Amino acid sequence: MHGVYTVFRKELSDHFSGYRFIILFALIAMLSLIIVYMAGMGLREQLEGMVKPKFVFLMLFTTPGAIFSLVQFVAFFGPLIGLVLGFDSINRERATGTLSKLLSQPIYRDSVINGKFLAGVVTIAIMLTSIVLLISGLGLLILGVVPGVEEVLRLVFYLIISIFYISFWLGVAILFSVLFRGIATSALASVALWIFFSFFVPLGADIIANAFIPVDKETSTIERVIKHAQLQRAISLSSPMTLYSDSTGVIIDPLRKTTRPLILMGAMERISMKRFEGPLPLEQSLLIVFPHITTLLALTFLCFGITYVIFMLQEIRSA
């Protein structure tokens, strides 16, 4: 543990003193403040003269400001935080020769990778928490509404899931930095994977589903349409981004009762949607997205596990 702590401390201070962190933080803070500001102004206009809805505060996060809502923004661009923090963590040390120095000290080899991963996770957590706090402050100013206990709790869960989601991408970045010797290669590989999961899979899911189960509006039977939708959903669920946006969408919006599209809902689900239009309690929201969260967590650990095994077996030559 001592080795992990020492590496962790050094990495954390590196993160916070580096330009990389400052630029990243400034960029994310700026964009999210703009998005929330626009969303807030829009909300204020819409709610003029109306009775206050129950969860106004959370609407800040789900209302699209210009193009994106904040939740969507983090789903798309949050991974970049993880990637930027991790893409050169091992191969830079290898290139400068500090890796063999580190490993010739009396620490376990896994301490290096554990310390680096932990430092990244803590950096991500601090970054996200402060941004959510900033946004909430801005929200208070614009809306003049104080969030209730449940809203705060929902935000806390949103934060936790977001931290895991971005940590998954940190894990991916560290994995590539172990796999590839070149820093540019690992950066490119992680960005490529990000683009693949964030843009290609959600868009490509429909195309692939069409290829296997073609549907057209006039002739297709309902069963066929449902099969098509099922396949499309299965494919898009392979992307961590879908897992993340589905789960945070439900957590942040108490009125959403399912992650499924309308066509895939069962009969009972539809009846209950009609009968109970009120918001869900937090536990129920959590229950709906529990599988999503578990999968996201599992992916993060799987990715870290692979990195761990590869790193432990790798030859450490100084050149």
Next chain:
Amino acid sequence: MEGKPIIETRELTKVYDSTVAVDHLNLTVYEGEVFGFLGPNGAGKTTTILMLLGLTQPTSGTANVCGFNPVREAIRVKRLVGYLPEHLGFYDDMTAVENLQYVARLNRISDKLAAERIEEALKIVGLSDEAEKKVAAYSRGMRQRLGIAEVLIKEPRLCILDEPTLGLDPEGANRMIELIQDLSRRKGMTILFSSHHLGQVQKISDRIGIMIEGKMVAVGTIEELAREKLGVDRKEYTLEELYMKYFQEE
């Protein structure tokens, strides 16, 4: 010989894919001596060193360093052995002192004790005036000496120096050699170092080993090797003659 063995390898072998990097190596280094490790590039010196430190797993054979097996008890070996890698690296955006502090912490040396040792080590290697400079501003020679300081703060029983004079100008190389000699004499450390500067090796080594293509072709004091190989007792032979003789035969 003098003292008890501090490094002992038995049939140590490392095979990379199909090439044999180290071929059934039997090497003994005794406590307190300066052992010069010679051989052309690619002879397997660095691989041997990495196996002694537990940084690479041997394909077969065993090693014993300071009484421990580097494969199973790598941490214990690393606690007692200071290693200067061939391409040594530092965190360029940290100062010399910060770099050394990090290593001290990794070695579980308390900050207070580390501060004393760092000051002393920097004095020994002659970097006290540059202690607060970022390592990025260091010259090659200064980095090399900082590497020695890094080894010193561990107060190791055994120092393994891989090409400590690599890339140094003649003056810097001489300083480095004197430094190594000084460590051995004053601190009584056992030193195993590899180098291509034959004259310098001759100057400070108690014994030398010549490794060619993964095999140790000769081990002993220079006088012993000269008698055996050149068949002479004349005093004016150089290590270079001796080395070339072995090299041509292989």
